[in-house]
Amino acid sequence: MLTDSATLAIVDDHPIVLEGLQRLLSNVKGITISGCFTTGTAFMSFLKENKVDVLLLDITLPDVNGIDLCKEVKSLSPDTHVLALSNHAERSMILQMIQHGATGYLLKNISSEELIACIREALSGMITFSKGAREIMARPSVTELKGIPQLTRREKEILHLISDGKTTPDIAAQLNLSPLTVETHRKNLIQKFQVKNMAALIKIAAQQGLI
Amino acid sequence: MLTDSATLAIVDDHPIVLEGLQRLLSNVKGITISGCFTTGTAFMSFLKENKVDVLLLDITLPDVNGIDLCKEVKSLSPDTHVLALSNHAERSMILQMIQHGATGYLLKNISSEELIACIREALSGMITFSKGAREIMARPSVTELKGIPQLTRREKEILHLISDGKTTPDIAAQLNLSPLTVETHRKNLIQKFQVKNMAALIKIAAQQGLI
DNA sequence: TTATTTCTACCTGTTTTCAGGTATTTTTGC
DNA sequence: GCAAAAATACCTGAAAACAGGTAGAAATAA
Numbered sequence: 339m340l341t342d343s344a345t346l347a348i349v350d351d352h353p354i355v356l357e358g359l360q361r362l363l364s365n366v367k368g369i370t371i372s373g374c375f376t377t378g379t380a381f382m383s384f385l386k387e388n389k390v391d392v393l394l395l396d397i398t399l400p401d402v403n404g405i406d407l408c409k410e411v412k413s414l415s416p417d418t419h420v421l422a423l424s425n426h427a428e429r430s431m432i433l434q435m436i437q438h439g440a441t442g443y444l445l446k447n448i449s450s451e452e453l454i455a456c457i458r459e460a461l462s463g464m465i466t467f468s469k470g471a472r473e474i475m476a477r478p479s480v481t482e483l484k485g486i487p488q489l490t491r492r493e494k495e496i497l498h499l500i501s502d503g504k505t506t507p508d509i510a511a512q513l514n515l516s517p518l519t520v521e522t523h524r525k526n527l528i529q530k531f532q533v534k535n536m537a538a539l540i541k542i543a544a545q546q547g548l549i
Numbered sequence: 550m551l552t553d554s555a556t557l558a559i560v561d562d563h564p565i566v567l568e569g570l571q572r573l574l575s576n577v578k579g580i581t582i583s584g585c586f587t588t589g590t591a592f593m594s595f596l597k598e599n600k601v602d603v604l605l606l607d608i609t610l611p612d613v614n615g616i617d618l619c620k621e622v623k624s625l626s627p628d629t630h631v632l633a634l635s636n637h638a639e640r641s642m643i644l645q646m647i648q649h650g651a652t653g654y655l656l657k658n659i660s661s662e663e664l665i666a667c668i669r670e671a672l673s674g675m676i677t678f679s680k681g682a683r684e685i686m687a688r689p690s691v692t693e694l695k696g697i698p699q700l701t702r703r704e705k706e707i708l709h710l711i712s713d714g715k716t717t718p719d720i721a722a723q724l725n726l727s728p729l730t731v732e733t734h735r736k737n738l739i740q741k742f743q744v745k746n747m748a749a750l751i752k753i754a755a756q757q758g759l760i
Numbered sequence: 761t762t763a764t765t766t767c768t769a770c771c772t773g774t775t776t777t778c779a780g781g782t783a784t785t786t787t788t789g790c
Numbered sequence: 791g792c793a794a795a796a797a798t799a800c801c802t803g804a805a806a807a808c809a810g811g812t813a814g815a816a817a818t819a820a
Contacts, residue, residue: 354657355566357568357573358565358566359569446566453565490796491796492797502749504745505746505776515797515799519797522799522800523797524777525778537714537748541712544756702767736809745808
């Protein structure tokens with residue numbers, strides 16, 4: 339039994355989703371659900387004692403964020419295949435998860451057949467994506483093409499203040515800087531994001547969860 | 550049977566959620582699931598032929614937005630109790646749904662017991678919220694205190710263009726308007742949102758999902 | 761058919777932002 | 791300790807945004 343049935347665990351803070359996944363997967367040959375968890379910490383302590391072949395992982399959890407959890411899982415148990423299961427339909431998010439060791443990325447609007455197929459693919463050691471996720475990967479949007487620019491501490495700080503409606507003189511006064519310095523940071527931000535003005539930048543930053 | 554068992558329909562584009570809800574509610578006394586739909590239009594055509602006592606409605610659907618659908622449902626069938634079921638944990642969203650006729654608002658991290666209790670409450674004609682939703686309602690955040698201002702079609706259009714980095718002259722040219730007119734809309738937007746400038750406005754708009 | 765909202769357009773003047781640089785001093789990482 | 795990155799600061803001029811109005815036409819709702 340151990341040889342031909344894979345163990346699967348689910349981490350999701352939504353009982354409804356947990357129920358749905360259990361129902362969908364309970365009668366699938368070759369897959370045994372060994373645990374369902376609503377928090378990352380609960381799963382991690384389970385993982386210390388049990389072997390898990392596949393983990394279906396919701397990225398947005400109450401206690402830890404999915405990317406960090408994925409990293410932890412992979413360092414504790416490198417053979418566990420982590421399948422991110424999420425509503426986040428952003429390219430950057432998918433890339434980040436893969437970068438941190440996830441074996442695949444499934445959008446929550448996945449169909450049951452697709453879900454099972456993806457789990458099988460993951461078990462055989464392949465990277466796998468749901469249909470929706472593949473589509474997103476296929477068409478890098480203009481804003482996401484460059485990825486999220488790396489911002490310095492000061493730049494983030496100033497971006498926040500700008501998004502709160504503060505003007506350059508305001509910010510300079512608040513941070514005890516020359517207005518000219520603030521202007522320089524502003525310019526660098528616009529350059530880094532490759533946008534025309536702050537309005538466009540703040541939209542992207544907000545959508546990317548930066549502010 | 551018609552007198553003591555309430556009919557319930559579910560609209561959600563996530564098969565997993567649909568499965569979970571069906572499973573959770575299938576054996577509940579007094580509730581009969583009469584239909585599950587993944588699109589708003591599919592449900593609307595069902596509603597024209599069938600009586601639905603309670604609708605569990607996911608706000609984010611592929612074809613129509615939940616607020617509009619809720620309005621449609623209530624105007625076609627005022628006796629249907631609409632329970633919004635969503636991941637949107639924003640006060641403004643909850644208020645908007647209630648304003649448009651919803652009987653309650655449930656966050657998707659709701660427990661099964663809570664879900665059933667809420668459906669029962671809705672059936673008895675009461676407004677109902679999940680625990681999480683009640684918490685959000687309890688603490689109005691600073692930005693959300695004023696609610697989302699009602700924007701006109703033109704204002705939304707111009708707000709979008711601004712958030713794409715377009716300047717007033719750009720927008721005027723694109724919409725065949727006087728730049729002065731665009732400026733007026735701009736001013737009205739800033740007044741409606743009670744902010745100092747567009748940077749602050751766009752942050753709020755993005756966070757509220759307006760852009 | 762009113763009344764109200766929305767859309768349109770105008771005016772004046774000030775403030776802020778943006779584009780195009782250059783350049784020194786701190787930090788930080790190796 | 792040295793190189794690279796980050797933070798600081800400066801300059802000029804043009805373009806855009808904002809503040810504070812007013813006001814007529816058009817569309818919508820009551």
